[in-house]
Amino acid sequence: xxxRDRTRETQLDLCVDALLRGDDWRLAISPAAAASPEMNxxxxxxxxxxxxxxxTPRDNGRVRETVWGRVAPQLDSHxxxxxxSAPAALTPAGA
Amino acid sequence: xxxxxxxxxxxxxxxxxAGARDDRWFADLYRDTFDSAFxxxxxxxxxxxxxxxxxxEAYARAWKNRLRFxxxxxxxxxxxxxxxRAIDExxxxxxxxxxxxxPEKEDESPSLLGELAPEHVAALRDAITxxxxxxxxxxFLRFYEGLSHDAVAERLGKNGNAIRAIQFRxxxxxxxxxxxxxHARS
Numbered sequence: 461x462x463x464r465d466r467t468r469e470t471q472l473d474l475c476v477d478a479l480l481r482g483d484d485w486r487l488a489i490s491p492a493a494a495a496s497p498e499m500n501x502x503x504x505x506x507x508x509x510x511x512x513x514x515x516t517p518r519d520n521g522r523v524r525e526t527v528w529g530r531v532a533p534q535l536d537s538h539x540x541x542x543x544x545s546a547p548a549a550l551t552p553a554g555a
Numbered sequence: 556x557x558x559x560x561x562x563x564x565x566x567x568x569x570x571x572x573a574g575a576r577d578d579r580w581f582a583d584l585y586r587d588t589f590d591s592a593f594x595x596x597x598x599x600x601x602x603x604x605x606x607x608x609x610x611x612e613a614y615a616r617a618w619k620n621r622l623r624f625x626x627x628x629x630x631x632x633x634x635x636x637x638x639x640r641a642i643d644e645x646x647x648x649x650x651x652x653x654x655x656x657x658p659e660k661e662d663e664s665p666s667l668l669g670e671l672a673p674e675h676v677a678a679l680r681d682a683i684t685x686x687x688x689x690x691x692x693x694x695f696l697r698f699y700e701g702l703s704h705d706a707v708a709e710r711l712g713k714n715g716n717a718i719r720a721i722q723f724r725x726x727x728x729x730x731x732x733x734x735x736x737x738h739a740r741s
Contacts, residue, residue, distance in 0.1 A: 465720070466716065469716075469719040505729050508675065509694065511671040512676060512680070519590060523607050523610075526607065527589070530611045531618065534619075535618065552590055553587040
C-alpha cells in the first residue's frame, strides 16, 4: 500500500513539474497513469492552482517598505543599528 | 567552548542559536522571507490590505518570540505565525472559524473541474483556507513560488518524499472540497 501511495505521489509530482514548465503533463507519466480518473482529477486542481497563483500579484516593494517601517521601531536597537538599516532589510532576497 | 561541546549538546546549540537572534538576524530574515511571506498572507486572506496587516503583525510576533524558534525552518515558523494571525483576523471578522466542517465529496466525476472561471476563484481560495498548516505551506511554495519538491523540502526542513505526500493529500482534499461545493450548488 505504501509503495502504491508513493508511486501515485511521485506521478502527481511529475505532472505538477510538467504543468509548472508549461509542458503536457500526460507525457510526464505512463499512458496508463495519465488515463486514470484520479490523476486527471488531481491535475485539474493543480492547473487551477497554477492559474490562481499567476493571478496573484507580487509586492512591488511598497508593502515591504511600509511593513518594515512598522516593525523596525520594535527592535531592541531602535533606532535600528547600521547593520539593520532599512536598505539592508528592504533589499529583496537575491537582488 | 569547543565545537565538539556544542555538537554534543543540543541544548547548548539552541542557547547559542537563540543568542544569535539579534536585530541583524531579524533584518536578514525579513529580507529573505518578506516576498514569500506577504504572498502567502495574500493567498490565505485574499485581500492585500488585510495581508499587509497580517504580515506586519506576524513579523512583530516573530521578533517578540524569536527565542522560541526551534531552529529547523525559519520560513515554516514564519508561515505558521502568519497562518495563526490570519485565522485570528477571520475570527474577528466572521465570528468563528470551523475548519472541520467543510463539505467534501468523494471523486465521482474527474472532468467536473474545467477551466478556472471567475466564479471558481472564490471557491478555490476558500478551499485553500481549509487545508492544514503544512499543506498550505507546500501548496504555496510549489504552486505560487514554483519551487521543485526538493527546494520546498529544503525550505521547510522536510524530506522530498514527505513533500510529495503532503502535496498529494492537499490536492485530494482541495478536489473533494471543490466537488462538495459544486454539488451543494447544483
